[in-house]
Amino acid sequence: MPVKHEPTGIVHSGSKGGTTGCGSNTKEHLSHWVNTSARITCEKNGCKN
Numbered sequence: 001m002p003v004k005h006e007p008t009g010i011v012h013s014g015s016k017g018g019t020t021g022c023g024s025n026t027k028e029h030l031s032h033w034v035n036t037s038a039r040i041t042c043e044k045n046g047c048k049n
Contacts, residue, residue, distance in 0.1 A: 004036045011041045021046035 003026055004011045014020035016033045022044035026033045040047055 001035050002038060002040050004034045004038060006032050006034060011036060011038045013040050013042070013047045
C-alpha cells in the first residue's frame with residue numbers, strides 16, 4: 001500500500017512503519033506518514049518503477 005509523506009505531499013511505495021521503495025525510513029517522524037490509496041508520485045528509483 002502506498003504511503004504519503006504529509007509535509008511534502010509525495011506518495012511513495014512501501015508501508016508505514018517500514019521503508020519506502022526509494023529507501024526513506026517511515027519510522028522516523030512516524031506521524032508524518034499516512035497510508036493511502038493515491039497514485040505514487042515519487043520519481044526516485046524503487047518507488048516509481
